[in-house]
Amino acid sequence: MRLLEYQAKSLFKEYSIPVPQNYVANTFDEVKKAAIYLGFPLVLKAQLQVGGRGKAGVIKACKSPEELKPLYDELTSKVVQGERVKTLLVEQFAEHTNELYLSIYLNRSKRCYSVIASAEGGIEIENVGNKVIIDVGIDGPTPKDLENIASKLRLNNSSASSLVDFGSRLVRLVVEKEAELAEINPIAVTKDGALLALDAKVIIDDNALFRHEELKVYEDTTTLEAEAKRSGFSLVELDGNIAVVGNGAGLVMSTLDILSDHGGKPACFLDVGGRATTESVVTALTLISKMPKVKAILVNLFGGIVRTSVVAQAIIDAYKSNIISVPVFARISGAESDRAKELLNGSPARMFPSVEDAIASAVKSVT
């Protein structure tokens, strides 16, 4: 679960990691109120899940009250990578002399945590030559590790000790909240050597959320994707018109690839998982029916543990109760596929011997 900047910063406050004073605003009135409290100059920052906000022009400095309304209008009219700007963070502009970069992340290939730090902040870390990378144990970097980093970054005494303190708090957050990533870019260094997190990116391990009731407030529960998760599916909404359903994440990904090769546009990735029942698959089809763009449903099943007849019955039930009306193109193989084919015979669902054939017909039907 990727936290929005303001959510991550509220966690930072919990761990006494310094951030500039700020307010969350959803309306212009709230922006105005925040500006009165904070004074000028201030920064207006769109709250988005997607990265690259600076380049997208949705972080704006605001020097005077006159600029507030035009900047607000500009920001809230923007859509970045399909994501509409709804919420703004109004933040005090923090005077600083230089900027740092710091991240702690789960290193998949080395199977440990790693830390990246740089004395150049506000940049794309991939393109920086001058950075320190260290691998640490599962309890994150120790104060000693952080001292080493500070010395490699050639920080002066006061900012070096600030970094150790600041970093230790961040480590505690990462370990206690089970983050896969905590990245601060940039960290402001003030003229007296204090550090301040100007940005905050935190990704929490979704699988650990059962231990973190307190983080559930950050979940965006209104989307179809979250609804699917509650029903035990994995759903990713995409922007095409053919809904793709299958069993197993790999098989569904593979089906999306072949669909794209055929010039088709997937509307979603939907993995019914390994424990599908007729009822749960009907629920999955109900979710699909809520996507207005869907013109066809492509089903790719390789039955093993999932009995394909269960899915076939669900398709029939969904047609009968008018949950779906668009055509279904299906490739069904493996366990109970003969029974599945028998069930679907005479229904509006069409069966194909190979996934390529099913895809070719589905693509043809929507064009």
Place this chain on the structure above:
Amino acid sequence: MFDIFDILQGKEGNKDYKKKPVIVQGITGKFGTLHTKLMIQYGTNVAAGVTPGKGGQMFDGIPVYDSVSEAVKSTGAKISVLFVPAPFFLNAAKEAMNSGILLLIAIPEHVPVRDSLKCLEIAKAKNAMIIGPNTPGVIVPTVIKLGIMPAEPFQPGNVAVFSRSGTLMYEVSHILSTSGFGQRIALGIGGDPINCTTLIECFDMVRDRADVNAVVVVGEIGGDAEEQLAEYIISTDFSKPVVAYIAGRSAPKEKRMGHAGAIIYGSFGSAESKVSMFAKANVPVAKRPAEVSLLLAQKLKKAI
């Protein structure tokens, strides 16, 4: 690290060849029950089950114990298949390794990464091996089936299949089987960001085996396991023919595609990066699962 084939089947001529005792943790749960029955049907020697609080009961003629240590003591098992729900995984895995289990098949998905990391530390200390979590398991066709894979797609032969995805492991093995390429072993490393057994470790298991003449890798987007494997193939001069399939070429960035591990950040973990590294290692990558057996036939210069 021990020889996994020795653990799985014993050495040819051994008295317990093909009869290695296995315990099932979570045997009385719904999922555990179903798959224990299927494993037994396949011929796997499930010698005991473990469910805390249900010790003394019988399951299909198999004794159930309260703890792994009791089950290990009475059966001598070195293998455990673990079915407990993710929140209980860490403790169950610890208990298994502390009781002498050397090969742990970790079926549960949605295991927190910190729990996997902790298990890995214990496994290193105990010289044990964990397959998974979020794995379909491991199968040596006609010898032993440990996990939740259906039996039908797998036929005995000389190909090793290592996969990050369960269903694609079945699908690709099925395609191989129908083209005459049976499998010596098929093993799912799991769809998580942390695989307790890596692709490279899998390759190490088969690199010197005369009964494995080719390897098929089923990879997917996310992480750099395939890139690292390609480097390993190049730098260690892995001599057996290898072909691959990578799922997720069309997946958007920063979206988790079902598996916890299947996510691209920036350009990190993209299909292009994996395919281009495999190209350097002379590993052809199939565009779709059905193509895997064609590429393998070309590699082995065999008609199918």
